[in-house]
Amino acid sequence: MQLVVNIAVLASIYALISCGYVLIYRVSRVLSLAHGELMMLGAYGLVTTASLFAAQPGVAVAAAGLLAAATGALVYWVLMRRMTGEAVLAAVLATIALGILLRGAMVLIWSAQVQHPARMLGFDNPVVALPGGARLSTISLLLVGMNALVYLALWWFLTRTRYGIAMRAAGQNPRLAAQRGINLHAVYALAWGIAVFTGGLTGILIACDAGLDATMATIGLKAFPAALVGGLDSLVGALCGAVIVATAEVLLIHYVDPLLSDVVPFLVLTAMLIVRPWGLFGSREELDRV
Amino acid sequence: MPHASGYFRTTYGQDTRLVDTRTQRVAAGAFICALIALPWLANPFVLDLANQTLLAVVGAVALMLLTGFAGQISLGHAGLMAAGAFCTGILSKELGASIWLTLPASAATGALLGVIFGLPSLRLRGLYLAVSTLALHFIVIYLGHEYETRRGFSTGIVIDPPRVFGWELVDGRAWYVVFLIAAGGTVLIALNWLRSRTGRAWRALHGREAVAEALGIHVPLYKLLAFVASSTLTAMLGCLFAYYRGFVSGEAFSLFLSIQYVAMVIIGGMGSIAGAVMGAVFVTLFPYGIEWLVGLVSEALPEMRGLQNAVFAINYAAFGLVMILFLVFEPQGLAGIWRRVQAYFLMWPFKQKPLSGGGK
Numbered sequence: 001m002q003l004v005v006n007i008a009v010l011a012s013i014y015a016l017i018s019c020g021y022v023l024i025y026r027v028s029r030v031l032s033l034a035h036g037e038l039m040m041l042g043a044y045g046l047v048t049t050a051s052l053f054a055a056q057p058g059v060a061v062a063a064a065g066l067l068a069a070a071t072g073a074l075v076y077w078v079l080m081r082r083m084t085g086e087a088v089l090a091a092v093l094a095t096i097a098l099g100i101l102l103r104g105a106m107v108l109i110w111s112a113q114v115q116h117p118a119r120m121l122g123f124d125n126p127v128v129a130l131p132g133g134a135r136l137s138t139i140s141l142l143l144v145g146m147n148a149l150v151y152l153a154l155w156w157f158l159t160r161t162r163y164g165i166a167m168r169a170a171g172q173n174p175r176l177a178a179q180r181g182i183n184l185h186a187v188y189a190l191a192w193g194i195a196v197f198t199g200g201l202t203g204i205l206i207a208c209d210a211g212l213d214a215t216m217a218t219i220g221l222k223a224f225p226a227a228l229v230g231g232l233d234s235l236v237g238a239l240c241g242a243v244i245v246a247t248a249e250v251l252l253i254h255y256v257d258p259l260l261s262d263v264v265p266f267l268v269l270t271a272m273l274i275v276r277p278w279g280l281f282g283s284r285e286e287l288d289r290v
Numbered sequence: 291m292p293h294a295s296g297y298f299r300t301t302y303g304q305d306t307r308l309v310d311t312r313t314q315r316v317a318a319g320a321f322i323c324a325l326i327a328l329p330w331l332a333n334p335f336v337l338d339l340a341n342q343t344l345l346a347v348v349g350a351v352a353l354m355l356l357t358g359f360a361g362q363i364s365l366g367h368a369g370l371m372a373a374g375a376f377c378t379g380i381l382s383k384e385l386g387a388s389i390w391l392t393l394p395a396s397a398a399t400g401a402l403l404g405v406i407f408g409l410p411s412l413r414l415r416g417l418y419l420a421v422s423t424l425a426l427h428f429i430v431i432y433l434g435h436e437y438e439t440r441r442g443f444s445t446g447i448v449i450d451p452p453r454v455f456g457w458e459l460v461d462g463r464a465w466y467v468v469f470l471i472a473a474g475g476t477v478l479i480a481l482n483w484l485r486s487r488t489g490r491a492w493r494a495l496h497g498r499e500a501v502a503e504a505l506g507i508h509v510p511l512y513k514l515l516a517f518v519a520s521s522t523l524t525a526m527l528g529c530l531f532a533y534y535r536g537f538v539s540g541e542a543f544s545l546f547l548s549i550q551y552v553a554m555v556i557i558g559g560m561g562s563i564a565g566a567v568m569g570a571v572f573v574t575l576f577p578y579g580i581e582w583l584v585g586l587v588s589e590a591l592p593e594m595r596g597l598q599n600a601v602f603a604i605n606y607a608a609f610g611l612v613m614i615l616f617l618v619f620e621p622q623g624l625a626g627i628w629r630r631v632q633a634y635f636l637m638w639p640f641k642q643k644p645l646s647g648g649g650k
Contacts, residue, residue, distance in 0.1 A: 083618070093613070108607060
């Protein structure tokens with residue numbers, strides 16, 4: 001039972017992070033390898049807002065979320081806008097370079113020590129006992145709930161609202177979308193904003209649960225196989241991929257070797273790339289040259 | 291190389307020549323003399339820097355062959371280096387093997403891994419290929435870690451300095467000679483490959499695969515060959531690196547190292563061996579330059595003394611920033627800048643836009 005709970009929590013983490021990868025890739029065909037760092041930035045944003053609004057935790061969390069969304073749009077506006085039309089490799093490398101820059105800058109600003117934003121805001125994180133003898137922390141429970149909420153919201157946004165439909169159109173055929181009066185730069189910036197917002201939200205929740213230091217970016221990188229296994233341009237795929245990767249990881253750690261933790265997602269990824277490179281639900285596409 | 295009044299090459303022999311004017315010959319001779327004289331003039335710190343740079347040159351040239359010429363992305367360069375280093379560490383620890391066994395064994399491991407890294411490239415392109423090499427990087431590092439913990443070397447494998455012809459290689463100068471031969475050899479091998487059939491096939495692959503195939507180039511074979519060539523060189527680099535450090539540990543081969551090598555290729559300029567060398571020099575010396583700058587600043591402004599503790603983070607941030615600046619403003623890299631400077635002097639007093647992609 002505990003294993004099932006662990007899988008659910010880990011899958012939620014991976015799914016929440018990988019929806020950011022999927023959103024950015026689906027709309028602008030760019031793989032953002034800085035997602036882990038952006039997620040961490042969101043969590044550090046909470047550290048800052050928590051010290052500003054220590055009395056009102058709700059305000060602090062909302063401000064951190066807004067900050068993350070603004071960061072995403074800013075990243076697009078300042079950096080990625082210049083990379084549109086460049087080779088895929090250049091865009092991916094730009095995100096990698098951004099990740100390195102952010103990592104250094106974050107250590108400079110907030111130091112490398114472990115931070116506990118939950119304690120700063122006065123949240124406590126009691127253990128909840130579930131039927132069947134499994135236990136998990138409140139924030140983990142919140143994480144699972146948040147995952148469902150985010151995916152429902154994204155589904156609603158992408159299929160029911162004007163901007164969501166514009167976003168899908170831009171992803172499908174950017175030139176045609178531009179012809180029909182869709183502002184591509186605005187749509188891309190919005191996609192980056194939402195992606196970093198969901199990433200930041202994940203970062204905030206993980207930071208509240210387990211503390212915050214420079215290792216968080218690794219979780220972001222580990223979540224990325226989940227997105228790829230499901231298919232880089234499919235949100236349903238990201239969800240399934242997250243469940244598959246999380247199941248494999250939890251089971252292998254439990255039954256084989258705890259050291260495997262860092263490598264399991266990549267093993268699953270390699271297997272998937274050999275069998276079906278475009279993922280479970282992804283669309284087969286003409287893959288690009290360097 | 292374009293000269294003031296045009297190309298003067300009239301035969302194939304001239305076209306494959308590496309240095310073709312007297313000035314170039316003199317400059318190349320002077321450069322080689324300076325390289326040979328360096329260890330007798332430099333202090334140990336500079337010598338260590340030179341050694342690191344020469345090692346980086348080997349890796350950067352190897353990656354340049356793969357990425358800059360054959361057009362295959364690899365984010366697993368550090369994994370290949372780790373494979374060579376672990377191969378050396380394991381053989382010398384378990385069998386007490388000498389460098390004459392570990393170096394070829396590393397090369398063989400590298401070649402094998404090159405095939406494994408290269409196999410996905412037959413099906414995947416671009417982004418997906420980059421991702422698969424990234425995955426293999428983590429798998430190789432995991433296997434290395436696994437060996438370390440299983441055998442109880444959890445902090446790393448210590449390697450004795452190798453003996454070559456009765457000499458024990460411990461001195462920085464002796465290593466300098468070894469690395470100079472390795473780097474010079476790698477550059478020469480790369481240049482020779484590139485002006486022969488193999489190199490032309492790689493360039494054709496980079497240009498467009500379908501056309502390359504129509505021209506009679508065996509695409510899978512040459513793709514694999516590019517991976518094998520690059521990873522063999524890289525694994526041998528890993529072997530030398532392990533001996534030089536006297537110590538092998540998975541931590542030394544992080545993803546950041548892979549990215550550094552990719553940065554060397556990007557900053558140096560895609561599709562240029564000279565660019566790979568310049569990129570290697572730039573990226574290797576960059577952190578020391580930053581450290582020096584930070585030292586200057588904290589000396590001038592005593593209230594900024596705290597910076598000295600943050601050198602590591604500043605390095606990271608500055609490195610990312612420089613990489614972004616090159617990607618955005620100078621995609622041709624240092625080689626592109628060099629070409630432009632050259633064109634400026636050649637054309638003076640006239641001005642002409644640099645030939646895009648021209649020259650070597």
